[in-house]
Amino acid sequence: MGTDSEEVARAVALRLLNHSARSRAQLAEAMAAKDVPSEVAEAVLDRFTEVGLIDDDEYARMLVRTRHAERGLSRRAIGVELRRRGIDDEVAASALDEVDDAQEAQAARALVRRRLAATRGLDPQVRARRTFAALGRKGYSPGLVSQLVRDELAAEGAELEDEDLPAVD
Structure with missing residues (x-):
């Protein structure tokens, strides 16, 4: 004993x-x-x-899968969560490799569409700003979000000027 x-x-x-x-x-x-x-x-x-x-390797992979698929988090946001949970950087990087750029962009586009649909009827600037903020909180890059918001609003027939979106560095 x-x-x-x-x-x-x-x-x-x-x-x-x-x-x-x-x-x-x-x-x-x-x-x-x-x-x-x-x-x-x-x-x-x-x-x-x-x-x-x-099994930290499996734990990290599971966290990446669920956070990306269910919550729509970006790799960057998931990486922060993995570090906060004590996952080694090498293990985290390996797990994050399971989500590629195309999958991340697809998830971001789905989030942009949902967010814009929820704000339909509001001024396009307000819709863009709110969508930009929501995806920023999920860890998506400003450049990607800006392009997706422009594309989706253009598909609806709404045009945005550069000054209508938050500044992208």
């Missing part, structure tokens, strides 16, 4: 993993909050990794 610290570490990890997948760093943080000594936490985390209960 293990030490009390090992039991606490296992209980913390199993409780958290029972609710949803977690990164190794998130589990280590939770164990530290319960005063589990770092060497005990590392040993338990190593064992959980060894038996496949912790």
Whole structure:
């Protein structure tokens, strides 16, 4: 039987993993909050990794898939979330490679269309500004958003002047 610290570490990890997948760093943080000594936490985390209960590579890929498909987040925004969850930069980069430029542009275009449809009837400048802000919050580049907003408004027959859109660096 293990030490009390090992039991606490296992209980913390199993409780958290029972609710949803977690990164190794998130589990280590939770164990530290319960005063589990770092060497005990590392040993338990190593064992959980060894038996496949912790897999940061798969966790990162799953996060990229769900955040991109369900929330329409850009690779940049997902990358920030991965770092915040303690995913190594190399692992994050590999997972983010699963979303290419074409997929990201397609997701952005779908978001632009939805946002413009929701603001139909308003002044084109207001619609463009609101759409630009919404996609900016999801991490899309200003240049891509500007082009997509122009294209979609032009398809509706609305024209925008350069000064009607936020400045793009």
